[in-house]
Amino acid sequence: MSSHPSRRELFRLAGAAAAVPVLASCAGAPSAPAAAPGTFTVYWNAGHDYQAYRAVIAEFERAHRVKVNLQKYQWPDLRTRLLADFASGTVPDLVEEPGGWVQEFAVSGNARPLQDYVDRDGAAMGFPADWQPVTVERNSYQGKVYGVQLHLTCNTLFYNRGMLREAGVEPPTTWDEFLEAARRLTRDGVYGAALNQDYTYMWPWMVQAGVTPYDLETKAIMEPRADAVAALQFQADLVHRHKVAPVPTTGTDYSGPQKLFSAERAAMIFTGPWDLDPIRKTSAGIELGVAPPLKHRTAATQAAGVSLFVPAKASRPELSWDFIKRVTALDVERAATKETGMLMPRKSWVDLPEVQNDPVTKVFADALPTARDSSQQVRLTGQLGRWEEQLKVMYQQVLIQNKPAAEALADFVKAAEGFLK
Amino acid sequence: MRKALLYTLLTLASLVTVVPLLYMVSLSLQTETETLSAEAVLWPQTPQWGNYAELFTRAPFGDFIVNSLVVAGAITLAHLLFDPLVGYVFAKFRFPLRNTLFVALLATLMVPFFVRMIPLYVLMANLGWLNTYQGLVTPFLMDAFGIFLMRQFIQPIPDDLIHAARIDGASELRIYRSVILPQTRPALAVLGLFTFVFQWNEFLWPLVATTTPEMRTIPVGLTLFNQEYFTLWHLTAAGSVILFVPTAVLFVLTQRYFVRGIALTGLK
Amino acid sequence: MRPRTLSGRYARTAYLFLLPAILFFAAFFYLPIGNVVATSLRTGPMADQWTGLGNYAQALGDPAVRHSFLITAGFSVLVVAGSIVLGLALALALDQPLKGRVAFRVLLLVPYLTSVAIVGLLWRNILDPELGVLNRLLAELGLPGQQWLNTAPLLTIAAVTLWQNVGYTMVLFLAGLQGIPETYHEAARIDGADAWHRFWRITLPLLAPTTLFVSVMAVISGLQAFGQAYIITNGGPGDATDLSVFHIFNVAFRARDFGYSSAQSVLLLIVIVAFTLVQLRAGRRGEVQY
Numbered sequence: 016m017s018s019h020p021s022r023r024e025l026f027r028l029a030g031a032a033a034a035v036p037v038l039a040s041c042a043g044a045p046s047a048p049a050a051a052p053g054t055f056t057v058y059w060n061a062g063h064d065y066q067a068y069r070a071v072i073a074e075f076e077r078a079h080r081v082k083v084n085l086q087k088y089q090w091p092d093l094r095t096r097l098l099a100d101f102a103s104g105t106v107p108d109l110v111e112e113p114g115g116w117v118q119e120f121a122v123s124g125n126a127r128p129l130q131d132y133v134d135r136d137g138a139a140m141g142f143p144a145d146w147q148p149v150t151v152e153r154n155s156y157q158g159k160v161y162g163v164q165l166h167l168t169c170n171t172l173f174y175n176r177g178m179l180r181e182a183g184v185e186p187p188t189t190w191d192e193f194l195e196a197a198r199r200l201t202r203d204g205v206y207g208a209a210l211n212q213d214y215t216y217m218w219p220w221m222v223q224a225g226v227t228p229y230d231l232e233t234k235a236i237m238e239p240r241a242d243a244v245a246a247l248q249f250q251a252d253l254v255h256r257h258k259v260a261p262v263p264t265t266g267t268d269y270s271g272p273q274k275l276f277s278a279e280r281a282a283m284i285f286t287g288p289w290d291l292d293p294i295r296k297t298s299a300g301i302e303l304g305v306a307p308p309l310k311h312r313t314a315a316t317q318a319a320g321v322s323l324f325v326p327a328k329a330s331r332p333e334l335s336w337d338f339i340k341r342v343t344a345l346d347v348e349r350a351a352t353k354e355t356g357m358l359m360p361r362k363s364w365v366d367l368p369e370v371q372n373d374p375v376t377k378v379f380a381d382a383l384p385t386a387r388d389s390s391q392q393v394r395l396t397g398q399l400g401r402w403e404e405q406l407k408v409m410y411q412q413v414l415i416q417n418k419p420a421a422e423a424l425a426d427f428v429k430a431a432e433g434f435l436k
Numbered sequence: 437m438r439k440a441l442l443y444t445l446l447t448l449a450s451l452v453t454v455v456p457l458l459y460m461v462s463l464s465l466q467t468e469t470e471t472l473s474a475e476a477v478l479w480p481q482t483p484q485w486g487n488y489a490e491l492f493t494r495a496p497f498g499d500f501i502v503n504s505l506v507v508a509g510a511i512t513l514a515h516l517l518f519d520p521l522v523g524y525v526f527a528k529f530r531f532p533l534r535n536t537l538f539v540a541l542l543a544t545l546m547v548p549f550f551v552r553m554i555p556l557y558v559l560m561a562n563l564g565w566l567n568t569y570q571g572l573v574t575p576f577l578m579d580a581f582g583i584f585l586m587r588q589f590i591q592p593i594p595d596d597l598i599h600a601a602r603i604d605g606a607s608e609l610r611i612y613r614s615v616i617l618p619q620t621r622p623a624l625a626v627l628g629l630f631t632f633v634f635q636w637n638e639f640l641w642p643l644v645a646t647t648t649p650e651m652r653t654i655p656v657g658l659t660l661f662n663q664e665y666f667t668l669w670h671l672t673a674a675g676s677v678i679l680f681v682p683t684a685v686l687f688v689l690t691q692r693y694f695v696r697g698i699a700l701t702g703l704k
Numbered sequence: 705m706r707p708r709t710l711s712g713r714y715a716r717t718a719y720l721f722l723l724p725a726i727l728f729f730a731a732f733f734y735l736p737i738g739n740v741v742a743t744s745l746r747t748g749p750m751a752d753q754w755t756g757l758g759n760y761a762q763a764l765g766d767p768a769v770r771h772s773f774l775i776t777a778g779f780s781v782l783v784v785a786g787s788i789v790l791g792l793a794l795a796l797a798l799d800q801p802l803k804g805r806v807a808f809r810v811l812l813l814v815p816y817l818t819s820v821a822i823v824g825l826l827w828r829n830i831l832d833p834e835l836g837v838l839n840r841l842l843a844e845l846g847l848p849g850q851q852w853l854n855t856a857p858l859l860t861i862a863a864v865t866l867w868q869n870v871g872y873t874m875v876l877f878l879a880g881l882q883g884i885p886e887t888y889h890e891a892a893r894i895d896g897a898d899a900w901h902r903f904w905r906i907t908l909p910l911l912a913p914t915t916l917f918v919s920v921m922a923v924i925s926g927l928q929a930f931g932q933a934y935i936i937t938n939g940g941p942g943d944a945t946d947l948s949v950f951h952i953f954n955v956a957f958r959a960r961d962f963g964y965s966s967a968q969s970v971l972l973l974i975v976i977v978a979f980t981l982v983q984l985r986a987g988r989r990g991e992v993q994y
Contacts, residue, residue, distance in 0.1 A: 062664030084648060089659050092643055095957050099644045102554045103561040123749035261834050264853050265940030275834060278474030289665035297472045400959025408943045415854055415941040442797055450811035456818045456826050476829045522725045531715035544733040545924050546976040548949050551969045555736035575732045588913040592883055608717045622879035676819040683817045691809050694878040
């Protein structure tokens with residue numbers, strides 16, 4: 016017995032194994048590296064594959080003789096993917112982001128400044144003059160534009176017309192009216208309101224109370240503090256003290272209040288245009304009312320919505336910019352709104368007949384100028400991730416676990432001072 | 437009496453475990469409206485068989501199935517080839533650094549995949565293997581789970597069998613192939629089954645290692661049926677049923693190796 | 705006793721057989737792990753600023769890291785103990801000649817084979833305090849509804865994990881039971897040992913290699929649990945289900961602090977290796993030679 020035959024056999028074994036993937040790869044797999052010439056790679060949200068954008072892509076492909084590789088992802092997956100791309104240096108030509116990443120990637124040097132293109136083409140395309148001011152600010156860093164807003168949404172009040180009529184309640188416009196209405200609407204098995212477990216839904220209350228989440232100049236966190244505490248406690252009291260809203264359940268989705276609303280188990284919820292479709296589809300019988308955001312110290316709400324940016328290492332920024340110009344044209348906005356009801360960032364969009372003649376879209380459009388960005392100042396510190404993590408914990412401790420707002424907020428501020436310094 | 441109790445308990449346990457399958461099938465036959473309704477719909481009014489067809493019109497779902505089969509199949513074959521051999525070495529050979537190497541091997545199980553993912557991605561990008569089958573398969577050709585499993589199952593095989601074969605003049609590879617392997621069929625069945633199931637459902641690596649829709653596997657492809665704020669559950673469930681079928685068939689095929697008696701025939 | 709020369713030759717054969725594995729694990733595991741260790745010494749969004757052991761010092765003093773490790777340990781104890789006991793019990797039951805056992809085996813493995821997204825949705829629907837099936841059922845029995853995910857979040861996701869994994873441990877034990885020759889049972893039966901004695905004296909000792917495997921793997925996967933927090937609770941309420949690996953994932957991909965997340969994974973790696981060494985040592989003592 017010698018080891019020679021076994022060695023030979025071993026090599027044969029290893030060779031056979033190595034052949035498995037090689038053979039498999041010959042089985043007709045199309046392969047196209049991200050930066051292949053002639054291919055223009057775009058990362059997009061899987062929910063935003065509108066016909067209106069398909070038409071733009073077709074035109075873009077004809078104009079530049081390229082093939083657009085539209086890679087559709089969910090937001091968390093898109094982010095995972097993108098961070099891996101930044102590490103390896105093979106980046107897509109254009110990225111759609113859910114709001115907030117533009118400044119983050121501008122700070123880290125992964126996004127390309129677009130100011131040179133804005134200086135050249137801005138006047139012709141109406142940027143920034145025709146965009147709502149908040150959308151330009153949240154996509155700029157150190158005086159330069161890094162991204163262009165594609166959609167602009169905000170949060171407002173949805174109510175069940177039938178239930179309010181039955182209880183003889185008018186749609187509330189202030190916090191006090193809201194609490195009073197919720198009380199009168201709450202009865203056995205039905206809640207006057209439902210709140211979301213997700214911490215971002217605290218912002219409309221916070222900005223209505225006049226709270227500034229963070230001030231880069233003075234380093235003040237959640238000031239005026241007393242108003243911030245009051246705003247948080249008001250929400251928790253709706254659940255635990257007045258019992259006009261159910262305890263929200265922690266989770267990964269935002270659909271809790273919408274489901275209760277659709278089941279006619281909650282009369283009022285705060286949400287954005289994304290819940291219109293599910294409500295209309297599931298509960299054709301509900302007369303949906305949409306009212307402006309509440310007013311406390313000021314009438315305000317939270318701005319949200321997606322933007323486009325170009326990775327710093329993208330090889331054809333001129334093409335990427337042209338894509339941005341085409342997809343944010345007023346006609347495309349009009350077509351997308353007609354198709355999906357989505358809200359848009361151009362000021363001139365607000366005046367379109369499609370917007371003015373639709374009672375629901377009009378309420379949102381009127382609220383857009385009061386919409387604020389809640390985390391912009393924090394993003395510029397590069398600490399948004401930890402800020403959000405702490406906020407999530409703090410909000411759920413108050414809203415779900417009924418920890419006193421003053422105590423929870425003090426803990427939060429202490430932690431935030433640690434990583435924001 | 438004892439049998440009746442056993443049956444009752446087993447039936448109860450099976451009822452509890454089979455719920456998700458029934459629910460998944462039910463979801464896959466509902467209309468979108470039914471899936472969105474506030475109180476979960478237990479069974480659709482009219483089964484929507486068209487949901488399954490819609491998968492293929494909305495996305496290159498046929499490609500997804502082929503990719504999943506090729507990738508999970510190739511990886512499973514590679515595991516069946518390599519893991520028992522390495523497990524055999526750790527079970528029956530004495531050599532310097534054996535325990536150190538074994539612990540080093542086990543340690544590879546203790547780093548979550550996403551932690552290694554970015555270095556691995558950079559490596560694959562440099563090799564130009566992104567968006568190819570070899571890029572999807574190569575990082576998973578063997579793993580410590582399979583090797584450890586095989587070591588544990590080979591260990592109880594009497595050493596005398598190996599000595600006897602050596603005295604007969606059999607080569608080491610032959611001993612492995614005709615003495616050891618036939619004794620480990622239940623373990624090989626488990627190895628094949630779990631490797632396939634694991635790779636079949638793998639999400640993160642196919643997500644980052646593919647750059648065109650046509651190269652996606654089923655789990656990554658299924659994310660196309662999510663909207664920004666909600667999921668198209670009827671399509672996701674239909675895709676999940678398709679995802680479920682091959683693994684269930686594989687289990688039905690392999691579970692006969694767990695029937696007492698069959699494994700022992702190898703001993704004779 | 706084998707002669708020295710022969711044992712040397714077997715060592716050479718062993719290394720020859722191991723060669724592909726050594727190359728593979730070096731390239732696809734130890735190279736990236738080395739990279740992770742190097743990253744753990746750096747900071748910044750691109751992990752390009754040297755900080756030495758700064759991330760480690762920060763991790764050891766970070767209450768969130770400590771908290772997530774403690775709840776992960778608690779979660780693991782529940783899941784490891786539960787899956788071994790239940791998995792073994794089911795395997796013993798289904799190892800007998802029982803009518804319909806194939807069907808039972810398949811049904812019990814169903815949760816393990818089902819897509820995690822569906823499982824997550826299913827449990828959220830079942831456990832929903834207002835609209836869920838479970839509370840509707842309780843109400844019909846005249847019992848008060850429960851806020852499962854708010855009042856006992858860790859216990860609830862441990863139960864879901866157990867429910868999903870019990871079939872998997874059952875299959876491993878079933879395979880292990882096939883390695884125990886029938887003759888041992890025959891002999892014991894002739895000696896008049898009852899079923900209870902046969903289990904403790906024969907089945908359990910001879911199943912030791914499988915039990916060791918199952919428990920080592922269960923501890924490793926318990927300490928690395930991720931999916932239930934990622935899919936069902938999102939780490940909440942508050943930080944009640946912020947399991948270690950979920951926490952590390954968020955530090956890496958949400959907060960984009962790859963240096964800090966790498967340092968935390970190295971620390972977790974050390975803890976799991978230590979646990980596993982203890983288990984292997986204990987297991988070696990318990991192993992029986994034929």
